[in-house]
Amino acid sequence: AQTVTQSQPEMSVQEAETVTLSCTYDTSESDYYLFWYKQPPSRQMILVIRQEAYKQQNATENRFSVNFQKAAKSFSLKISDSQLGDAAMYFCAYRTYSGTYKYIFGTGTRLKVLA
Amino acid sequence: DTGVSQNPRHKITKRGQNVTFRCDPISEHNRLYWYRQTLGQGPEFLTYFQNEAQLEKSRLLSDRFSAERPKGSFSTLEIQRTEQGDSAMYLCAIGMTGKNTEAFFGQGTRLTVV
Numbered sequence: 001a002q003t004v005t006q007s008q009p010e011m012s013v014q015e016a017e018t019v020t021l022s023c024t025y026d027t028s029e030s031d032y033y034l035f036w037y038k039q040p041p042s043r044q045m046i047l048v049i050r051q052e053a054y055k056q057q058n059a060t061e062n063r064f065s066v067n068f069q070k071a072a073k074s075f076s077l078k079i080s081d082s083q084l085g086d087a088a089m090y091f092c093a094y095r096t097y098s099g100t101y102k103y104i105f106g107t108g109t110r111l112k113v114l115a
Numbered sequence: 116d117t118g119v120s121q122n123p124r125h126k127i128t129k130r131g132q133n134v135t136f137r138c139d140p141i142s143e144h145n146r147l148y149w150y151r152q153t154l155g156q157g158p159e160f161l162t163y164f165q166n167e168a169q170l171e172k173s174r175l176l177s178d179r180f181s182a183e184r185p186k187g188s189f190s191t192l193e194i195q196r197t198e199q200g201d202s203a204m205y206l207c208a209i210g211m212t213g214k215n216t217e218a219f220f221g222q223g224t225r226l227t228v229v
Contacts, residue, residue, distance in 0.1 A: 004157075006157075033216050035217060037220075043222070044220050044221060044222040044223065045158075045206070045220040046220075047217045047219075050216065050217055052216075091157050091158070093157075095216065095218075100163050100165075100170050100171040101146060101163070101210065101216075102148065102160050102163055102171065103148070103150075103158075103160070103208075103218055104160065105150075105157035105158045105159075106157050107155075107156055107157050108155075108156070108157050
């Protein structure tokens with residue numbers, strides 16, 4: 001069975017600085033998808049960025065980028081130029097490439113942005 | 116707005132009562148998921164529908180839980196004989212098979228069993 005591990009329960013970053021959130025996963029599959037979701041307090045989860053395992057190039061979305069290391073089963077999220085609105089819970093998620101397509105989430109990292 | 120409406124947003128019920136939650140995708144999506152999220156944890160998979168067919172159920176979904184998706188549109192999640200351990204946020208998510216592989220989440224229904 002696939003598992004997703006986020007070892008940082010909480011992280012802090014100064015506004016305008018850069019922070020990296022860690023995620024590791026375990027799977028025996030070769031094709032899959034990885035995601036980072038953001039959940040602001042009392043708000044719904046929204047997608048930050050996604051990565052297809054078959055793509056070697058790391059995904060980027062404006063200030064958000066990932067470092068995808070397939071062999072190491074590592075998928076970290078880098079947030080550049082942090083903003084107060086980035087404060088939220090961040091969840092790393094794995095999705096199977098076929099079958100039921102269910103998403104498996106990590107336990108999350110709470111990001112605090114300091115003014 | 117992610118295209119998923121969940122009702123009610125909050126539900127307080129007495130232990131032993133039955134509750135039903137509803138998930139309405141605003142647009143057509145063939146995949147629909149139910150997740151449960153407790154405080155400080157990530158969402159845990161409960162069940163998954165492909166159109167109207169329920170294709171997978173987690174062992175977390177005891178026989179007190181039942182989910183339906185008639186006609187492959189909206190979905191309901193019912194919990195019978197609620198227990199205090201059922202207190203959680205229940206999230207509905209939708210997705211499409213194909214290139215856009217991410218799931219879109221609703222705001223959830225927060226259940227408190229007293």
